[in-house]
Amino acid sequence: MLRALPPAHELIGLAATQLALKPDEAHPMVTRALQALREALEAGAVTADREALKARALSLIEAEHRAARQGGLRPVINGTGVVLHTNLGRAPLGARVYEALGPLVTGYATLEFDTLSGQRGHRDAALARRLSALVGCEDAVVVNNCAAAVLIACTAFGAGKRVLVSRGELVEIGGGFRIPEVIASCGASLVEVGTTNKTRLSDFARVMNASVGAILKVHQSNFVLQGFTEAAPRAGLAGLCNEWGVPLIEDLGAGALVDTQRFGLDRETTVREALSGGADLVLASGDKLLGGPQAGLIVGRARFVETLRRHPLMRALRPGRLVLAALDETLAVYQRGEAETALPAVAMMAASAAEVEARAVALKAAVEARGPYPGVNLTLCQSMARVGGGSLPLAALPSTALRVEGPPGHWLAARLRQGWPVSVVGRVTSGAFFVDLRTVQVQALAALAGALAEALLGWRAGEGRDTLGESQEAGSRSDDGGDDDTH
Numbered sequence: 230m231l232r233a234l235p236p237a238h239e240l241i242g243l244a245a246t247q248l249a250l251k252p253d254e255a256h257p258m259v260t261r262a263l264q265a266l267r268e269a270l271e272a273g274a275v276t277a278d279r280e281a282l283k284a285r286a287l288s289l290i291e292a293e294h295r296a297a298r299q300g301g302l303r304p305v306i307n308g309t310g311v312v313l314h315t316n317l318g319r320a321p322l323g324a325r326v327y328e329a330l331g332p333l334v335t336g337y338a339t340l341e342f343d344t345l346s347g348q349r350g351h352r353d354a355a356l357a358r359r360l361s362a363l364v365g366c367e368d369a370v371v372v373n374n375c376a377a378a379v380l381i382a383c384t385a386f387g388a389g390k391r392v393l394v395s396r397g398e399l400v401e402i403g404g405g406f407r408i409p410e411v412i413a414s415c416g417a418s419l420v421e422v423g424t425t426n427k428t429r430l431s432d433f434a435r436v437m438n439a440s441v442g443a444i445l446k447v448h449q450s451n452f453v454l455q456g457f458t459e460a461a462p463r464a465g466l467a468g469l470c471n472e473w474g475v476p477l478i479e480d481l482g483a484g485a486l487v488d489t490q491r492f493g494l495d496r497e498t499t500v501r502e503a504l505s506g507g508a509d510l511v512l513a514s515g516d517k518l519l520g521g522p523q524a525g526l527i528v529g530r531a532r533f534v535e536t537l538r539r540h541p542l543m544r545a546l547r548p549g550r551l552v553l554a555a556l557d558e559t560l561a562v563y564q565r566g567e568a569e570t571a572l573p574a575v576a577m578m579a580a581s582a583a584e585v586e587a588r589a590v591a592l593k594a595a596v597e598a599r600g601p602y603p604g605v606n607l608t609l610c611q612s613m614a615r616v617g618g619g620s621l622p623l624a625a626l627p628s629t630a631l632r633v634e635g636p637p638g639h640w641l642a643a644r645l646r647q648g649w650p651v652s653v654v655g656r657v658t659s660g661a662f663f664v665d666l667r668t669v670q671v672q673a674l675a676a677l678a679g680a681l682a683e684a685l686l687g688w689r690a691g692e693g694r695d696t697l698g699e700s701q702e703a704g705s706r707s708d709d710g711g712d713d714d715t716h
């Protein structure tokens with residue numbers, strides 16, 4: 230009976246011709262497939278037919294290969310309409326930013342080296358100069374992300390002391406990052422000030438004393454507080470901090486360098502506004518509204534920044550030169566006034582509704598040109614894209630989506646998500662699949678059209694028909710784009 234098993238070398242050959250697997254890659258999978266078939270034969274679960282066993286082995290190998298390559302980091306075309314999608318890496322780096330990285334990272338670079346003096350320099354020196362020109366800070370340091378910035382600032386100024394925070398700002402950013410827990414983990418004691426909806430300067434003044442190490446102001450990034458509300462003015466808090474010689478730390482999160490109203494969005498406090506309004510240290514993400522790499526910017530008064538630069542945690546939280554170089558280039562783009570064209574996330578927010586619609590029209594035509602797809606209906610519809618990433622929670626960007634009806638939305642979503650080499654992530658609403666074009670870059674349109682056409686041709690050829698009955702259940706799920714954890 231076991232003699233019906235195909236020989237390993239034959240399966241390796243088939244894996245090469247049919248699945249484009251190299252012998253080295255295929256070998257362990259072939260061994261596992263044969264083992265599984267041997268057990269199935271012995272259990273009487275399959276019949277001893279050579280051709281059938283060969284086909285079965287090949288499908289086992291293909292399934293293992295497909296599962297293995299789903300696990301890693303690979304490119305995604307973002308059709309969710311969420312610009313700063315945390316699950317998809319937030320802001321894409323600009324192509325020019327990426328190109329400028331090459332020489333700085335493939336060889337050595339002046340990471341901590343001052344070529345003028347030949348002495349050791351600061352790794353943030355160049356960044357601090359750019360940030361000072363862009364946002365008006367005295368000095369700056371950079372850490373791994375904004376969460377790290379909150380951690381080091383609250384540790385350096387709050388450990389063994391009290392940190393004052395308004396009750397309206399004791400927020401959860403997402404992914405388990407909750408302000409009260411962060412403050413506790415820094416060895417500081419949190420003093421909750423005021424109430425959820427109203428906190429006045431007098432509330433802060435009443436609890437201010439020599440045991441306070443800092444006031445922390447936290448941006449309400451991912452929710453809005455409306456109605457009977459009041460917050461202590463930044464300038465008043467700054468005055469109080471100044472009186473006691475402690476910093477007013479503002480965790481801004483979003484990190485807008487330009488006024489988002491230019492894009493028809495709500496107002497976000499810019500880093501410059503927070504600083505000129507009185508914050509001593511402003512903490513912001515590099516990959517939110519700034520549109521750069523994951524990083525945490527700490528900008529503000531020189532003496533407070535210097536305290537952080539010398540803090541023992543800095544060594545653990547500082548980014549490597551890959552990130553510093555990407556951030557430096559991103560800031561250079563701002564200095565040249567080119568953010569809206571050279572930084573993809575900013576360009577996506579800045580794009581007019583007409584530009585997005587033109588992309589949708591081009592996509593639809595490119596998909597149709599590869600058809601026909603009987604039983605499939607492609608239409609363009611209005612959509613509302615979002616900024617995401619814990620910024621501007623209510624803001625909607627007018628957009629256009631391609632709606633695909635016919636194949637069950639959840640089947641098509643899974644097929645495209647697992648596509649190779651590029652994964653396509655869209656939305657499923659009322660059983661139909663949607664690709665929002667605001668978050669699709671022009672250079673990705675051809676690959677997107679190819680992936681959609683391939684999936685729809687697969688549907689025509691009978692793939693996914695067995696899942697039809699599930700479409701009702703899938704229709705109730707509104708979003709296939711993962712959980713946009715801010716956040």
Ligand SMILES: *Cc1c(COP(=O)(O)O)cnc(C)c1O
Nearest residue numbers: 374375376448450481482514619
């Ligand atoms: C997003 C956010 C953070 C965390 O930023 P990361 O860069 O993701 O670490 C911290 N604080 C606020 C207010 C935020 O919005």
